[in-house]
Amino acid sequence: MSQARPMPPPNGAPVAAPPSGGFFELYTRLCTGIARGCLVIGVSGLVLLIVAVLYQVIGRYVFNDTPTWAESGAVLLVLYVTMLGMAVGVRDAGHIGLESFLVLAPDWLRLKMELLIHGLVLVFGIIMSWQCALLAESVMGYKIPTLGLSEAFKYAPPALAGVLVAMFSLEHIFALLRGTEVEPAWH
Numbered sequence: 001m002s003q004a005r006p007m008p009p010p011n012g013a014p015v016a017a018p019p020s021g022g023f024f025e026l027y028t029r030l031c032t033g034i035a036r037g038c039l040v041i042g043v044s045g046l047v048l049l050i051v052a053v054l055y056q057v058i059g060r061y062v063f064n065d066t067p068t069w070a071e072s073g074a075v076l077l078v079l080y081v082t083m084l085g086m087a088v089g090v091r092d093a094g095h096i097g098l099e100s101f102l103v104l105a106p107d108w109l110r111l112k113m114e115l116l117i118h119g120l121v122l123v124f125g126i127i128m129s130w131q132c133a134l135l136a137e138s139v140m141g142y143k144i145p146t147l148g149l150s151e152a153f154k155y156a157p158p159a160l161a162g163v164l165v166a167m168f169s170l171e172h173i174f175a176l177l178r179g180t181e182v183e184p185a186w187h
Contacts (some may be wrong), residue, residue: 035185083157087164122169129162
């Protein structure tokens with residue numbers, strides 16, 4: 001199972017396959033495994049979210065006894081599912097499509113711009129992770145009233161997602177420099 005596929009050559013010339021093994025292939029396998037794990041956790045989180053909301057609706061409208069933890073739990077699940085999904089979206093290049101106009105650019109410019117875009121996304125991931133970790137640390141002593149968990153659990157998902165975004169952007173940079181593309185995690 002190949003994790004990176006060669007990009008088509010700019011001038012129609014045959015492409016030499018990147019060397020197998022080594023650090024880059026190991027890093028790609030690691031990122032693929034993490035992304036697939038995030039997808040599994042995200043789908044599981046969505047199922048739990050549906051269960052929590054159903055439990056809340058049934059408790060409120062059928063039994064007239066609203067479960068207080070269900071809303072806070074659902075919000076927390078939304079944070080985890082969204083942040084993990086966002087990180088995998090960056091890896092699978094399913095984000096907004098910053099490269100949209102690059103299809104019109106010459107190949108030499110396209111490579112430089114793609115490297116710049118992935119570099120900026122990497123920096124964004126690092127900053128996001130750092131700042132959210134600081135926020136998590138600053139509210140660690142406070143509790144979410146209805147769950148009894150630390151408020152830091154609200155800021156852990158974006159901090160983790162920032163690390164993943166940085167890792168996945170670095171994977172794209174490695175792939176561009178090697179002349180390959182990152183294969184989406186869901187393949």
